[in-house]
Amino acid sequence: MDLGKRKTITISDVAREAGVSLMTVSRALSQPERVSAKTIEKINLVIDRLGFVPNPNARALAAGRTNVIGVLVPSISNNVFAEVLRGIYDVADGSNFQVQFANTRYSPDEEERIVRTFLNQKPAGMIVSGINQTGRTAAILREANCRIVQIMDLGDDPFDMMIGFSHYEAAKAATLHLIESGFSRLGLLAARLDPRTEKRIAAFKDTARSAGLLDEAKIITSPRTTSVRIGSMLAGELLEKAPDTDAVLCINDDLALGALFECQRRGVSVPEQIAICGFNDMEFSALAHPALTSVRTYREKMGTMAMQMLLSAIEGQEPENPVVDLGFEVIERESTGSARRSSSA
Amino acid sequence: MDLGKRKTITISDVAREAGVSLMTVSRALSQPERVSAKTIEKINLVIDRLGFVPNPNARALAAGRTNVIGVLVPSISNNVFAEVLRGIYDVADGSNFQVQFANTRYSPDEEERIVRTFLNQKPAGMIVSGINQTGRTAAILREANCRIVQIMDLGDDPFDMMIGFSHYEAAKAATLHLIESGFSRLGLLAARLDPRTEKRIAAFKDTARSAGLLDEAKIITSPRTTSVRIGSMLAGELLEKAPDTDAVLCINDDLALGALFECQRRGVSVPEQIAICGFNDMEFSALAHPALTSVRTYREKMGTMAMQMLLSAIEGQEPENPVVDLGFEVIERESTGSARRSSSA
């Protein structure tokens, strides 16, 4: 036996050994209901003995389609997307579909390139993040010969299916929570200014403005990647530039955690001197001391539902509603508890 | 135009339009140095005009190989692996190779299944995590007709190439740091008991035992997925069962952060009443208050170097040394500072 380059075992090897035609083996694999039970059994025996595994490339070429689900997210290292991916993989792993994932790095051009590449492989479906694709990307996707789910955001004009929540409404609710808790000198910390972050910022501004509480000097942003460190930095900046700030909305929980640490470092007590509200309700937020108020979003569920909708649609089962709003929930915790009342986690 | 199922544009469409043979187009794509500059230019014009994209399945089938790099990690949601993946993708995105990633969920059987699937696609290379594969997986990998890099750990008998660090030595160094800082009633918190975690635990036990400081009652573990929450839970357990503990080594920084929060919640001051040492030196560790002592590991670098070694090897450039030890560094911070000296971040 030439171990180095053992000859590939093909479907016709199996056919020969089983004493049937090549097509019968092919059918036994993909449409077993069209092959007699006895033949199938015979074939499976040979397949096991020979260790045959179908060649997916040949299959894709001949069939003109694949079982690949292309997933596009703007970042891997961002925990939010890692959780969505986990949901997606959880469902995919129980199916016959294979997830293929790519990272657009928050670049619309990169996204366009990747969409082209994916579509060229005739995927069974695609999951793409957000609704802010370039015009060209959108055009390609609308014409695409596969089912598509947009995740992470909501909009009026889905390519096909969509599942997410309103970043505007969620940030608005968080801002209202601060206002209703009696805070009035509101700050905002934001980083990585992608479209969804911008929506949250806009919601904060609109809501604060409506309440007559908008102070642009208390809005500290950075285009850099969001992180705990940036949270600390931005919070430091805020505390120096606008020390009268009595509550700060952080556009995500990493920033909020960094802000909390920075306040502790400076001896600024939370929430007595400044309240902190995060966004996303990551695991650590409930556990921080003080526990961080945040806006809960359903990231893993978004992944599982997106994948479920997609697989159902591929198998011909149309979703009742192609657009799913997963909603959000403001989770009040100690970091925005006013002095006069008790708080809960 | 039938927009729904527009005819696929193939290499021969391009050839016809450009007035050359199909093979010339094929060469212009994969071996441009063997085609005249003028012809290439002509072909590229047509490719752009037609929007031609090569079909990777046909290519793989005909060539008997792909430009796919298979990457196997045990978890996506674990930040440590997310950072390694980021490094891998950073290098891959600048190359002609395509990363295809799969999640073994810490299951050796799952890993075996996935290795089989990947190898069947004739990948150009593979990156696999750790050195604790099943015997069968190891056998398959050793016979594989592609280059392989093992990451995340170190061992004597690499399949091919290897890059990681010694979990045993790293945890030993952390334990010694605690001992040398004057702590003597040492606790350990561990979760997700995979092979690398086990090595760290063993190092802690051996080192504590050697110093005559091993107290099994202070070792609190959980088979559950590691998380900040588990860190809080385990710390709570430790504080109740062994309130005399004066320092605790946490097998990763998530546990350490959870432990820190739990101490704060209980009014146990860190490091005065109990010192905390983490592992991995995640971003938040330097920023926590008090800043967390941790063992720095080079996760993103591991990803980039693994990918670089792999691509070089695929292109025929053998690495000077097939086994790379990335090392580690104990980063002393406030959480293990003894009362008598000042601390730094």
Place this chain on the structure above:
DNA sequence: TTGTAAGCGTTATCAA
């Protein structure tokens, strides 16, 4: 430098 022919491993299609 360019072209011709054969074939990669599978599925679609039609026929038996």
Place this chain on the structure above:
DNA sequence: TTGATAACGCTTACAA
């Protein structure tokens, strides 16, 4: 239920 044949889009090998 099973089989023969022609694709699928590309590359290898060889020839010109």
